[in-house]
Amino acid sequence: MNKVKFQFSIKDLENLSGIKAHTIRIWEKRYQIFTPERTETNIRFYTLEELQKLLNVSFLNNYGYKISRVAELSEVELNKLVKQVYSEKTNTVFAINVLKIAMINFDTALFNETHLELSKTKSFDQIFLEIYMPFLSEIGMLWQTSSIKPIHEHFISYLILQKLIENTCAIQNSTQIVDVDKLFVLFLPENEVHEMSLLFTNYQLVKKGYKTIYLGTSVPFTDLLEINKFYNNVNFISHFTVMPYVDEIEAYVKRFEKEILNANSSKLYVSGNQTKHISTNNTTIFRFNLPSDLTNTF
Structure with missing residues (x-):
């Protein structure tokens, strides 16, 4: 090799x-x-x-x-x-160190071996929250200091996304829907592509037995309007990392409330850095920090 x-x-x-x-x-x-x-x-x-x-x-x-x-x-x-x-010791620091080597060397096999070894003592939720999330946070800083290149972050992020999707598919095939009347629609606004947290939120909701519709990244507003034609009382979930822009987010939220939420008594749950710029106080838009903060409320 x-x-x-x-x-x-x-x-x-x-x-x-x-x-x-x-x-x-x-x-x-x-x-x-x-x-x-x-x-x-x-x-x-x-x-x-x-x-x-x-x-x-x-x-x-x-x-x-x-x-x-x-x-x-x-x-x-x-x-x-x-x-x-x-x-x-089953130490998280060591696992993160190995993941760094896998990332820098573009070593998919080492990543998979590390994940398999971790899965012997930890659930997927623990691996993601205790290992992958701190690791992703750390490599974000490494990218900013030029110690790694953007391609390294893309490579390792995709491998983690694969594990998220694999585990979500596995539980979808084995979990019964517990509440057919409760629907969650997960999306990212236009030009927003940071979907790791949103995917994990979807995984946790599916694990609890809820019906979800995962729309993914960069969803046009007009596409979201189509949901109202098919469903009532929808729980929309999104993550605003860099989008909408600071000077646009208030208008986006107000439009969402007027054209989507008020039409059928739906709700919007949002997390991410940009949510700190939302000043609207109403009963249909809710901010949360961690995916568990949201999923534990249902």
């Missing part, structure tokens, strides 16, 4: 591992843990293998292993000790 070639600066290592660059330099000088190479312009850089080693070293250090001892281990011994500690 071809390995993706990647060069990391010491600042990249700091961002990816959480270990300060000053500490990395001390470990490197005192214990020869790393042997960075240099570019033609004499700038030091680190390899993917050295990043992986740093993540393993920091993991063991967090569990009380002295750097002086860890530095003496061979690569095989280091990996063996990490797996031993991980099996004893």
Whole structure:
């Protein structure tokens, strides 16, 4: 298998591992843990293998292993000790570290292996909330600091979306509808494409036995009007991450209330960063933070 070639600066290592660059330099000088190479312009850089080693070293250090001892281990011994500690602790930090390596190396097999291993001790809900959500939050910051590229985030996000869809399909085939009169329509407004939270909300509603219609990303307002032709008393659910724009969101919400909600006593539940700009106070539009905050109310 071809390995993706990647060069990391010491600042990249700091961002990816959480270990300060000053500490990395001390470990490197005192214990020869790393042997960075240099570019033609004499700038030091680190390899993917050295990043992986740093993540393993920091993991063991967090569990009380002295750097002086860890530095003496061979690569095989280091990996063996990490797996031993991980099996004893079932640590989320280690899982996130492995996901970073899978992401940077575009390694689908490693991602699937990690998910399978986690599923032996955790439910899918736990994996998503305890591992994937913190991981996605962290890689959002890594993208902003240029430690990873947008393609890395797209790659790993799609793999997580696949797991969400797989688990949703699985429970749809095995769960009976508990309330045929309660309908949830999930959508994102036009030009909004961040659907991870919305998909997880859909998964939790399906798991509880509710009927859902998942419309997905960037849904035109006129398409939402069509729902009223088929259903009454709809619970619309959306997530406003970046859309509608700040200067447009109030008008969007008021139009939604006037043309959709008031037509048949439906409700709109919204979450996401942009909801802080909604000033409308009424009895048909509700804001929530986490998917569980919403699903626990039904």
